[in-house]
Amino acid sequence: MKRNEMLIRKLAREHVLKESEFRELIESHTEEELQLARSLAGDLLEETYGKRIYIRGLIELTSYCRRDCFYCGIRNGNRNAQRYRLTEEEVLSCCRTGYELGFRTFVLQGGEDPYFTDERLVKMIGRIRQSYPDCAITLSLGERSRDSYRKLYHAGANRYLLRHETAEEEHFRKLHPEGNELAARTAHLYTLKEIGYQVGTGFMVGSPHQTSRSLAKDMVLIHDLQPEMVGIGPFIPHKDSIFSDCSSGSVPLTLFMLALIRIMLPEALIPATTSLGTADAAGRELGILSGANVVMPNLSPMNVRKKYMLYDNKAYTGSEAAESLHLLKESMETIGFQVVVDRGDHLSRISEDAADTPLRKKEGR
Numbered sequence: 020m021k022r023n024e025m026l027i028r029k030l031a032r033e034h035v036l037k038e039s040e041f042r043e044l045i046e047s048h049t050e051e052e053l054q055l056a057r058s059l060a061g062d063l064l065e066e067t068y069g070k071r072i073y074i075r076g077l078i079e080l081t082s083y084c085r086r087d088c089f090y091c092g093i094r095n096g097n098r099n100a101q102r103y104r105l106t107e108e109e110v111l112s113c114c115r116t117g118y119e120l121g122f123r124t125f126v127l128q129g130g131e132d133p134y135f136t137d138e139r140l141v142k143m144i145g146r147i148r149q150s151y152p153d154c155a156i157t158l159s160l161g162e163r164s165r166d167s168y169r170k171l172y173h174a175g176a177n178r179y180l181l182r183h184e185t186a187e188e189e190h191f192r193k194l195h196p197e198g199n200e201l202a203a204r205t206a207h208l209y210t211l212k213e214i215g216y217q218v219g220t221g222f223m224v225g226s227p228h229q230t231s232r233s234l235a236k237d238m239v240l241i242h243d244l245q246p247e248m249v250g251i252g253p254f255i256p257h258k259d260s261i262f263s264d265c266s267s268g269s270v271p272l273t274l275f276m277l278a279l280i281r282i283m284l285p286e287a288l289i290p291a292t293t294s295l296g297t298a299d300a301a302g303r304e305l306g307i308l309s310g311a312n313v314v315m316p317n318l319s320p321m322n323v324r325k326k327y328m329l330y331d332n333k334a335y336t337g338s339e340a341a342e343s344l345h346l347l348k349e350s351m352e353t354i355g356f357q358v359v360v361d362r363g364d365h366l367s368r369i370s371e372d373a374a375d376t377p378l379r380k381k382e383g384r
Contacts, residue, residue: 023052030282031059035242042235044279045272053275060281060310067285068312072356073363075124075157075290076117076318076341079327080105084130086161087196088184090226092257092328093130099259101326104134105319107143113318114147114154120344121360124155126180126315131161141174148175155362157219162207165214172214179211180219182250185226186240187233194226208244219248219288224276225268226254234276242283248313249280249287252294255330270299274309281310288313288363297333304354313363314351316341 020028026044030036036044048056081104087094094100105113114125125147129135140160147156158171159180168179183204185191191201211218222237223229241249253268273295281289290313291306299305303314317324318341327333348358 021052023048024055027052027056027059027279027282030279031063034283034285036238036283038235038239041238041279042231045231045234045275048275050271053271053278056275056278056282057309060278061308063281063285064310064312068363070356071312071359071361071363072307072351073124073288073313073361074122074344074347074358075126075313075315076113076120076122077126077128077315078105078110078113078117079317079319079323080110080127080129080160081132081135082130082323082327083132083134084161085133086131086199088199089194089196089261090223090254090257090330092259092330094260097257097259100328103323103326104132105323107139107146109320110143111146111150113320114151117318117341118151118154120341122318122341123153123360123362124157124178125151125318126157126159128159128180129161131163135160137167137170141170144171144174144176153362159219162204165210168211168214168216172216176216178217178219178248180221180248180250181208181211182219182221183208183237183240184222185229185233186222186236187230190226190228190230190233193228205240205244208246212244212246217247218244219250220244220246221248221250221252223254223268223294224251224273225266227262227265229254238276238279238283241280245284247286247288248290249284250290250292251276251280252292253298255294255297255332257328257330267298270295270302270305273298274305277306277309277311290315293317293333294330297330304350307351307356308354314347314358316344316347 082093084093087096155177157178158176188201253273255267256262256265289311291303291311295302295306
């Protein structure tokens with residue numbers, strides 16, 4: 020048995036490798052070994068979740084952001100970015116549309132916008148929770164304070180997505196301006212878990228200055244964190260970023276990393292990301308066939324979708340759009356999968372009841 024095949028099968032048995040072993044795999048895997056990893060990931064996915072694909076309704080709340088991450092199209096320093104904020108009523112309207120279409124998870128995503136104070140978000144989340152008690156509410160709003168996370172959690176949010184982007188300190192500094200620290204980012208992830216959120220993290224594949232060592236460290240961090248969700252996708256440059264002339268990340272390497280993550284975390288919820296579908300017309304389907312089991316069609320008002328442009332040519336129409344859910348269902352059926360109306364957290368560490376979590380029980384909430 021070849022060395023890389025042995026490592027892939029070891030990961031399937033033990034669900035962990037040493038950083039050096041991950042690095043070895045990433046540096047030297049062949050097309051044959053990519054297909055082996057995808058096959059094993061597919062088998063594990065079917066054993067754990069069957070042929071079910073879970074949908075999340077993406078609501079892009081705001082394109083304002085106080086951060087200046089070098090790779091991002093909505094970074095604070097991009098004077099060409101188109102800015103907007105959704106009103107509370109617009110968000111509730113998106114949820115109504117999504118619920119009627121069959122969505123049972125809403126993802127509120129946006130930049131780190133100071134306008135959305137705890138007071139505003141608590142009110143908004145409370146109204147969503149009251150109107151849709153059977154739905155999960157996921158937030159992806161960047162770094163906030165522990166107190167803020169707690170308030171949003173007690174208002175009714177279940178999940179929080181906060182991608183670490185890279186687990187290598189030197190690489191992190193090359194992607195972010197001074198004052199942004201990897202240690203702080205990872206501390207936020209553990210704080211979210213402690214509060215009781217289902218936590219999601221992830222990284223870009225092929226981001227500028229990334230190495231096999233960076234990716235190996237990403238895998239170790241993810242294993243140690245044991246997140247409920249992991250989102251990865253190929254890096255795609257934005258024309259107004261300092262990385263505008265950089266090449267996009269490799270789709271095959273993204274599929275390999277996705278498969279390794281599924282093998283390492285069989286119960287994780289893993290999206291076939293919009294960036295994967297943007298980088299390759301068949302990217303979403305390839306992602307599902309590599310171990311992904313979540314898709315996130317866009318529920319945002321059509322008039323703002325072009326403004327939330329994290330990278331160039333971001334897909335937001337066709338089967339990436341919530342209103343075209345029938346197209347998504349058809350594309351999933353062609354590869355043997357079924358889109359289901361389900362929160363998709365029956366295997367997670369928290370119960371279906373949003374109030375039934377360790378922290379809430381401890382505090383008598």
